[in-house]
Amino acid sequence: MSHKTTPDICFVQGNEACVRGALYAGLRFFAGYPITPSTEIAEHLAEQLPRAGGRFIQMEDEIASMCAVCGASLAGAKAMTATSGPGFSLKQEAIGYAVMTEIPCVVVNVQRAGPSTGLATKVAQGDVNQARWGTHGDHSIVVLTASSVQDVFNVTIEAFNIAETYRTPVILLFDEVVGHMREKLVIPPEGEIPVVQRLRTEVKPGVNYHPYLPREDGRLPMSDFGGAHRYNVTGLYHDIWGFPTENPEQVDKLIHHLVDKLENRAEKLALWKEYYVEDAEHLLISYGSSARSARHLVETRRAKGDRIGLLELQTLWPFPAQLVREKTAKAKNIFMVEMNMGQVLAQVKQVVQRPDRVFLVNSMDGQMVTPADIGKIMRVVEGRGF
Amino acid sequence: MSVNNYIRERFFPHLWCPGCGHGTILNALLRTVESLGIDKSNMCMVSGIGCSARISGYVDFHSMHSMHGRALACATGIKMIKPELNVVVPMGDGDAMAIGGNHFIHACRRNIDMVAIIMNNRIYGMTGGQYSPLSGSGILATTAPYRSIDREFDATQLAMGAGATFVARTTAFHVKEIGSLLKKAFEHKGFSVVEVLTQCPTYFGRKNKFGGPVQMLEWYRDNTAPLGSKKLEENSDLIPRGVFRQVDAPEYCAEYAKIVEKAHKE
Amino acid sequence: MDPVSIRAQWCKGCGICVAFCPKKALRLENEKAVHNPELCILCGMCELYCPDLAVTVDKSQKKPQATREVANES
Structure with a gap:
């Protein structure tokens, strides 16, 4: 592929800017289910992902889409799903799984008015607390927003960078107006915006790899499913090898790790404009x-x-x-x-x-x-x- | 012994109850993988939640103990990114047919290359013996104290209706048959379903006065018959065993590879 | 050495191997399976049945006359 040195300038919807941002960040897997007002994200990725050597799948439901994202990310791909209101409710189970198992992934919620089916084509921002607390149990999560098409692009890249750095799901909380409005988008040449690559373990095959042993900097190097290291992933509380444990000390350590890795970095994760x-x-x-x-x-x-x-x-x-x-x-x-x-x-x-x-x-x-x-x-x- | 090369020995003895058929299925599965000479690093097991789902902790494969009913959906993501992996998805009957029913029929429909094993003991064991969609009417369970009025359905018929390209059934009594059917399932390119009727002596057996594990296995011995057998022909009340369907059809990941090619050309 | 070894720590004493041994070469003692090599024909069924993966049969020690297989495929 030729490396462009000039920016790409286009006039697109926020939802398409999200797609462009995700591809810029190295998205290789998308699973989704049609829902207004986020569907354009799936439509554009159905076309563009295979061109980028990625995989797109329309799953049987919202739940399955989020689950497939978890699987694909474990297998080594930067992965994303997109949804709106009712679909976001259905994804909460697997978002919690991604939190617990520290699977990097991005979940887009183009908000519409709720509760329930609400107003499918109208704007709202009612999912702020759901994005924070939608899945059960104590946890922490990153939720980002954007107010322009250009910001949607930039913040989407940032979402992948945060997801990969901290091994966490990141929620992109857009809304119907941001998703559907058309504005100028400038896509800088590759390399201009930093893209965080997944940190993979350097532990040699045959040597004990601990998928859940954080390094001093808090990061946990990953090993792709199908790669050199065979390990276990479970939504149960687990030890450093990924095997279930009920040991109070280990349970306590894990929940604090999951919360602290983000809450202690709240200022570092803060993005804003003034x-x-x-x-x-x-x-x-x-x-x-x-x-x-x-x-x-x-x-x-x-x-x-x-x-x-x-x-x-x-x-x-x-x-x-x-x-x-x-x-x-x-x-x-x-x-x-x-x-x-x-x-x-x-x-x-x-x-x-x-x-x-x-x-x-x-x-x-x-x-x-x-x-x-x-x-x-x-x-x-x-x-x-x- | 060689089968021990495929397990995580430190977790044995396993957590299943004495006489639970799940261990026998694990046993047969390991022998199948061994007989096929598949490298452990090319094996990926995805399970859901329940007694059956604990199987993934015991195998020395890439293992994902996912969510209740969601194993096939998770496995689909893995398989699409790593089509070269041998993906096996063991599920319980509630896991596969109730909460995961939608994922099951669509995995059948897509014909994505993986082996789905339904470990059908007709009960929710992990939660203490509630009736499942495969319990059938007239069954006693903690949530059916007056006997279940829910009709069961045939998982293999459902799989065929949904388009699975390899569908088979056996029981935990027919241990060699589990192995031979699993072998065929692994060799089949497409979505394979192997239902193994298995015993839960702790909840299903005790509650329904089916006796212990031995009596339950004898029941499977006496109440099933191979497809095409005279025994089955003479007694339609028997549960058929064997391969119900094995057909070739385009496999999902292979078809997607063509999409990638097409997208590059256009 | 007995070609059939039983890992007592793994055996949960369910009795399945005992019940389905075609030669009645297994019995339960203190809720653990115990093997009698005198009666054994090394068919290996106990190894396949065992839900606890506790039984290992070393078939290399198989005697030539011991060829009986359980009709399990039918």
């Missing part, structure tokens, strides 16, 4: 497509001289508490702009100095939260009426 935060009296916090409305308002008001800023969170989980604490320190009022009943709001309130000065601006009707919606709430808070 606009005029430094001197902002009114600070908006948002993510995903609602951050676009927030940004529009911020730019308009700034032009008029208002001290208003925006903190756009790209990492939702582990929640970047330190970042939010720092960025909100000087703000008089904080407006959380999201399309749910306040799922990130609850986190923000926990970490800011004045939780009583945090206000929710949301929309729950399947329509975008607009700059006007934000403006109205701000007027009320400022005592200027509705």
